Amino acid sequence: MAQDTSKPLVLSNARVIDPARNLDAPGAVIIVDGTILAAGPEAANQGAPEGAEILDCNGAVVAPGLIDMCVSVGEPGAEHRETFASASLAAASGGITTICTMPETDPVIDDPALVDFILRRARDTAIVNVKPMAALTKGLRGEDMTEIGLLQEAGAIAFSNGHKSVRNPQILRRIMTYTRDFDALIVHHTEDADLAGGSMNAGLNASWKGLSGVPREAEIIALERDLRLVGMAKSRYHANLLSTAESAKVLQIGKDRGLDVTAGVSINHLTQNENDIGSYRTFFKMSPPLRDEDDRQAMIQALKDNVIDVIVSNHDPQDVETKRHPWAEAEDGAIGLETLLAAALRLYHNEDLDLLSLLAKMTLNPAKRLGLNTGRLTVGAPADVIVFDPELPWVLEKAAIKSRSKNSPFEDARFSGRVLRTIVAGKTVYTYD
């Protein structure tokens, strides 16, 4: 890992993909002083800078590092589940160069000093960029708004109420109105808790299992409500995790109406459905719940149609203490940093999306939404770059999981596509061997 970052780096003989320029062509990427000097076919022709280290990519893809907009880390409060060190190692090995962390920690990130704490911990222990999201309401209780301005000044990238919706529409409306003055982005969970009241997707499958179900309408109603409030407040809004076919339609209507709204979908909802739960396997328990195959297909279609903008891992480390319970009593959540890209490549291999469009959902789109200058191979941008072989087969073995928690729904899964090198600000932080 000890690399002289002052030395220029040339990634040659590569397939360069840069969604910002709609570029997918043979070429090279030249990195000098931690920033991109050139990328693409032109870089291949311009020759290596003096004293550069030249890395032959053998035709592998070079692309912007991924930006994951929904990551839970156990720090502070649950370091036994995940730390910035372990999460960032997992991220780096999965080709993720920026993680946006959820404020659902103990204590909740609802104070500027805590944002500062995260940034300092990240600086000292993390090998990828960490962009903390702050709580939208104090203690995530959904009652009182946090210090949006001060938190933003401290470095909060966006505001989230975690995996819980703000219940009271009047409170949410006021917070939305207030965030507008700071141009702050709200990343909101869309689930009506009163209507949800279950532990897996409502329907026949849940009924046979004797589990109470979370109806799709719990998400649809929350999203519809939120979009109406956005219409009133004119705020910037991002629906964090959509899961139903109807939600995509509702979001499209909001976009058609000219609202400043975007949405994300978790990799789990793009690659799994409720049948994967099998006999109460709690690693597949999450919020929103895995839906049926029609919804999964609809989520992919919504990506294709650019209705849903962003793919996230929704990385949520849980341990034996929280997962090895009867289904209804187990915590939600699955880890996903290490498998985000590999699992997303399934959509490419299934010919659902081309590589350029697929990568845009994890690079350029989140960067634009968050106002980051990464997620692209633009000259002068920070050199957050990954090299990956989209075909290389591998199997996720539990023993090889870098995350401190092992609750992966992809345990023993076969993938095609593997990250070979991850570079953050010109520095190699991960290489596959």
Place this chain on the structure above:
Amino acid sequence: MSSTDPHRDSPFPHRHLLGIEGLQPHEILGLLDRAEEAVEISRKVEKIKPVLRGRTQINLFFENSTRTQSSFELAGKRLGADVMNMAVSQSSVKKGETLIDTAATLNAMHPDLLVVRHHAAGAVQLLASKVGCSVVNAGDGPHEHPTQALLDALTIRRHKGKIARLTVAICGDITHSRVARSNIILLNALGARVRVIAPSTLLPSGIEKMGVEVFRDMREGLKGADIVMMLRLQRERMNGAFIPSVREYYRYYGLDQEKLSYANEDALVMHPGPMNRGVEIDPAVADGPQSLIREQVEMGVAVRMAVLEALAAHLPTS
């Protein structure tokens, strides 16, 4: 059933009995045939068939149930097993001991058979995957209660001579009932026509795809029924949450003589107990000539003996 029935001697291929789901019809019939024999044993003065001598059976009940627990206890004892009842209070579980910890503790005691009741669906399956012995599901949340369905089937078969082509109406809180789920699966497997009768708030989502005919009107649903299976309505669901009141529920879904008259003349009435007389059933019907409710209890012991004996075949002998 005659003692020459072909199902009796076929070995039961499963290590656990976690549900009716996954059982083949001949395996169900095999258990019923075994249970017939157990009925005979239970009616003798000397009620012992010591196939489980030296074996340890632990009844692990995370949810109180006097009748099911004593039924399993009696069944184990009649087969010669050492039976231990372990009541696990909810509070000690809430204090942090996970089900997995409990499993590890139990493993250290080397039981041969574990009978488990738990308030959460899937909990018994989870436990079964972590212990070294055979496990019987004595009810896991609203998921399954296989021995109840088996004892119901045995009771029906002894009176009607068959299960196939009978019309069975299951009435009451289907959503929260493990008894309903196990019975729907079992009765369908053996070729019965299954109906459910309930207010829509007590029917699970997707019920019409669960192999049943759905009725909201009890009289309609009872027309032509051979068996009327009543379910218990839990107290916490009575006042406003799922139905407005007991008296309204009784008016539309309580089984009284008048409503029962819509069923076939020789229709029989069942209830898994404990009954709420005056809520889901009129005492006159519960204790009337068409009622099999008391006999169900007797069949319960027999069926549990059959299940324990069938699983014992998988226990290591050295």
